[in-house]
Amino acid sequence: MNNRKKTGLLTGGGILFAVCFLLMLYFGKETFYVEGTEQNSPSYDSHIVLLTEETGNEYWQMIEQSAKQTASNHDIYLESIGPKKADPDEVLRTMDQMIAADVDGIITQGLPGPRFRDLVAKAEENGIPVLTVDSDMPDSERRAYIGTDNYNSGKLAGEELLRATEGDQHVGIITGNLESLNQQERIEGFEAAVENVERVDVVDIRESNITEVGAAQAAYSMMKQHSNINALFGTSALDGIGMVQGVEDITVWERPYMIAFDILPETLTLLEEEKIDATIAQYPEKMGEKAVKTMIELLETGYVAPRQHTETDVIRQGDTTS
Ligand code: BGC
Numbered sequence: 001m002n003n004r005k006k007t008g009l010l011t012g013g014g015i016l017f018a019v020c021f022l023l024m025l026y027f028g029k030e031t032f033y034v035e036g037t038e039q040n041s042p043s044y045d046s047h048i049v050l051l052t053e054e055t056g057n058e059y060w061q062m063i064e065q066s067a068k069q070t071a072s073n074h075d076i077y078l079e080s081i082g083p084k085k086a087d088p089d090e091v092l093r094t095m096d097q098m099i100a101a102d103v104d105g106i107i108t109q110g111l112p113g114p115r116f117r118d119l120v121a122k123a124e125e126n127g128i129p130v131l132t133v134d135s136d137m138p139d140s141e142r143r144a145y146i147g148t149d150n151y152n153s154g155k156l157a158g159e160e161l162l163r164a165t166e167g168d169q170h171v172g173i174i175t176g177n178l179e180s181l182n183q184q185e186r187i188e189g190f191e192a193a194v195e196n197v198e199r200v201d202v203v204d205i206r207e208s209n210i211t212e213v214g215a216a217q218a219a220y221s222m223m224k225q226h227s228n229i230n231a232l233f234g235t236s237a238l239d240g241i242g243m244v245q246g247v248e249d250i251t252v253w254e255r256p257y258m259i260a261f262d263i264l265p266e267t268l269t270l271l272e273e274e275k276i277d278a279t280i281a282q283y284p285e286k287m288g289e290k291a292v293k294t295m296i297e298l299l300e301t302g303y304v305a306p307r308q309h310t311e312t313d314v315i316r317q318g319d320t321t322s
Contacts, residue, residue, distance in 0.1 A: 018322035039190050044077035049098045051091050051108035052082030058264050066288030083301040087091040099123050105295045106130045110137030112179045129298050133291045135182035146291045148282040149309040157259050157280050158193025160314050165257050169200045172222045172229040176210040176236030208239050215242025223250050230256045237262035244275045278316045286310040
């Protein structure tokens with residue numbers, strides 16, 4: 001090959017290489033560059049996870065909204081995760097994944113059973129503090145519980161029944177789920193309030209699986225089986241609403257005395273319509289806010305008070321219409 005040919009080939013090759021290189025740069029950028037990912041991605045001080053019992057549940061949505069608001073006010077990324085319908089196994093699996101993802105802190109409902117306890121211990125070993133919200137698990141290594149004093153809230157319900165009724169009261173209790181500590185404590189508190197009062201007895205306790213339909217069925221079947229039931233107590237947020245439906249499906253001379261739990265909008269409407277007599281208010285927004293603030297304090301100082309109760313009140317007919 002003579003010199004001219006060689007030079008021509010080298011020049012051609014060089015031009016081809018330069019063109020390919022420029023094309024690669026251009027198309028590479030077009031293909032892989034995602035606008036704003038680097039410059040615009042917000043940087044947060046910490047990443048906290050809130051594990052909720054049910055994403056479709058208005059009560060949990062209130063906890064979530066206030067937790068998110070509080071977190072964003074403090075430059076914290078709060079990720080809220082939960083099953084659409086209550087599923088403790090799924091919550092436990094997610095908790096394990098969050099530990100593996102090395103988040104900065106976990107806020108969760110306390111769950112019954114050894115697996116939860118083990119996961120809290122695992123989180124601690126990995127330097128991830130856990131707070132319980134709404135329902136506690138005191139014999140775990142959780143750092144603190146934020147929420148209602150559930151035993152006292154059940155007691156409040158029992159005392160209200162004693163105050164508002166006369167004569168024999170045969171009570172049917174509808175509870176979200178007999179495994180949950182918060183439900184157990186509410187029942188225990190209620191029973192303690194009425195235990196020395198002869199005119200009151202608890203006839204039956206049934207689960208609603210924290211659904212309205214479940215509560216309606218439980219109220220209906222309980223009243224069919226025990227015709228003497230003349231008072232109902234619902235211990236979780238949708239139980240009162242379901243109880244009303246169950247009672248409406250039965251022909252009774254006089255509707256039972258009914259005391260519900262929580263102040264979801266529908267429950268307040270039922271109070272105004274005089275379809276229930278009272279409800280025990282707890283404040284999920286306060287729980288969400290307080291849980292995040294407590295987590296921030298914990299991450300900053302390493303210690304927080306282990307029991308932080310949010311308020312409860314009795315709300316009666318007439319209280320909502322002023
Ligand atoms: C309880 C929650 C429960 C919710 C169900 C509330 O009263 O505190 O634990 O998830 O009711 O609707």
